Amino acid sequence: MGVVDTAREVPRRALAPDLARGFMLLLIVLANIPWFLYGVPHGLSVGHPTGATGADRVVQTLMIVLVDARALPMFALLFGYGMVQFARAQGARGTPVAAFRAMLRRRHVALLVIGVVHAALLWYGDVLGPYGLLGLVLVPLLFWRSTRAIRIVRGVLVGLLAVFAALWVASGVALLSVPQESWDTAMWMSATTDANGISSYAASILPRLGEYAFILGFSVFSLSVPAAILTGWLWAREGVLDRPAEHLPRLRRTAVVGLPVAWLGGVPLMLVHTGAWLTPELSFMFIGVQMLTGLAGGLGYAAVFGLIAARLQSRVGAAERDAAGAKPGPVAGALASVGRRSLSAYLWQSVAMAPLMAAWGFGLGGRIGSAGAAAVAVLIWLASVGWCAWLDRAGRPGPAEVVLRRVTYLERGRSVATVGEVR
Template sequence: MSSAAVVVPPAREAGGRSLAPDLARGVMLLLIALANTPWYLYGSPTGIASVHPTDGTLLDRAVQAVVIIAVDSRVYPMFAFLFGYGIVQSHRSQLAAGADERAVRRVLRRRHLWMLLFGALHAALLWEGDILGAYGLAGLVLVAAFLRRRDETLAVWALVLTSILVVGMLFAVSSAVFLVAAEVPMPPGQSFLASVTAINGIESWPDSVLPRLTFWPLLVLGQGLLGLVVPVAVLTAFWAARRRVLEEPGRHRRLLTRVAVVGLAVAWSEGVVHALQHLGVLGVPDTVAWVFPVTQAVTGLFGGLGYVAVFGLVADRLSSRTSGPGPVSGALTAVGKRSLSCYLAQSVVCAPLLAAWGLGLGAHLGSAATALLAVGVWLLSVAGAVALERAGRRGPAETVLRRLSRGRR
């Protein structure tokens, strides 16, 4: 077989931009909307291990199960991977354009500092669950410590941190099993998650600002660094981006297939158990229900990477078509190119509709209606992104962040 016969073309859009990352970001925004909107349902009782209501119609309960299995804690590792992958792409493209290493580092540092500020404003004005700050902090630390490290170093650190997560999860599970088996008396569990959702039940917007800003730094530090999931996802993305795994998925089809199968199998299997616990089928005592957020966070790392791999495979299939990507994938990639703007737009729409200081629909909607609202908000962002794509314009948030990070040059 000649060498030309094994050449696999990169999966790219018509304009030369890699298809897989934008495609994944476009769908990720839908998953983010489905994951975030339940936090606004301040009017319903929740359990220890989830913000989803513990009541509702049969349809509501089915929606809760699907979101727990496929969405909750699976989205932010996916976001973290794509964020880390984009860092390497930006670093590479700026160097190729003639910038020196120190200048590129300054641009990245300014970008991540501005992400922290954007996140603080986002939390103060609208949404305490902002993730921009967490990724801004992770970017500051991980770029400084790892961007120029060897591939072997990245792999070792990612494996070590993943091992710590898995061992910690197994210890938590074994502790919970022991407590139940030994019938150790424990005080009733207190739902920290319910106290967070209660922020959206504050009827005065000025009074809601301080509680949101009080919770936000804990999320930034815990999710951005201490939880280890985001650092593992970002380091894995650094390693993958150097190999152009998403730019050239055809060359890495076996790796992507394995990651997709194993990652989603691990995440969805745990999600089924968690969903059964939430629905009251397993009968797990509330005193040990705290173990499920732990298992969901760790398995969510595998799920997030699995989703990224799936979209890499989808991009490979789309790029092999003679007609190129169709209108649906074109719309999704338009959203992916403007993921920051579309992410912020979700809060601009959802917070005034659902929070008590706005229309207060969060006290009345069930899980199914809230999921339908999330899909509708995402579709609005798709329409806006497609309009901007046709006009040849970036998203407004991307334009501002780029200007602040790089200047007017």
């Protein structure tokens, strides 16, 4: 199977990926909140503060099981999916292969640069840089390879992740045989004096970049993120989210299997972190399990929105036969508008969250707990929904999308072959 079809008709924008991206940004902003809470002990292997009670403990329980390490693979899958959609659109326009390669390379370099600036100015947990870096590495190596080759590489990555997960569990079991008094708890737990806890904005920049360098490397070598990107390529080659009605059995299987696996896989880490089982210092032993099952969860969440899109499209199709001009409802339309401007909406989260929560801003992160931070995160996401819906009604793209598009679509080179002819 080729990377893209040879047909010259430019494909319409699919609803399912945009719905998924819109919802995904809610998960992303929720996943970020633990790292904005400073001045209290955290487990280094799980970002949430330790010793939470009441509503804070309930929020942490839900976050670890439903969100943590689940949003990132979903984001990565959609990122990979978008690459193939971009290739298909350029192939339909007859873009030369060399020109397309240059466009994709510029796009990923731009994401890497935006990510570094984003981290320096606001938020060290940026994901744009890792995705840009992975794009620069994975595209030359695998993008033009056969579907079978990509599946093999993905299988190797998932297999290695499973091995590492087992080793982490085994190391935790081994540690249980050592008297707890001899454990160096400073290895796992510390009071957060990270960049978000520094009261001077200027002084917080270098620490923020230092923490970002670690996260950049961790994201690239986590295995679950590149595996999710490759899965996005495979799904896009088959049109799983472009034509969800044609893939209903597969989407149902992915959702029915992936989500329970992810939710059950998050339970051990949740129990250890909250102190209901073992001790929070041992939370590291289930990080591999959390990442492995999180990959299944990311696919499961994406599949759910594929199913939703298929249902909406069937209703719209029936309405168009009976009337005319039917569109998805206001909720789906608003979510899709965020998905179409996901880069701008993602950056908006940091523009709002960092000054509100960090010590160099209003310092809410030092005064509220997990529940309060989750409420702030939801409000920030809702504000992005309203903003993107307004832009959609005005027919305007997001500002970050405009910048990325201008960088991507520089003057094209010449080549004989076109993207659509690549197999």
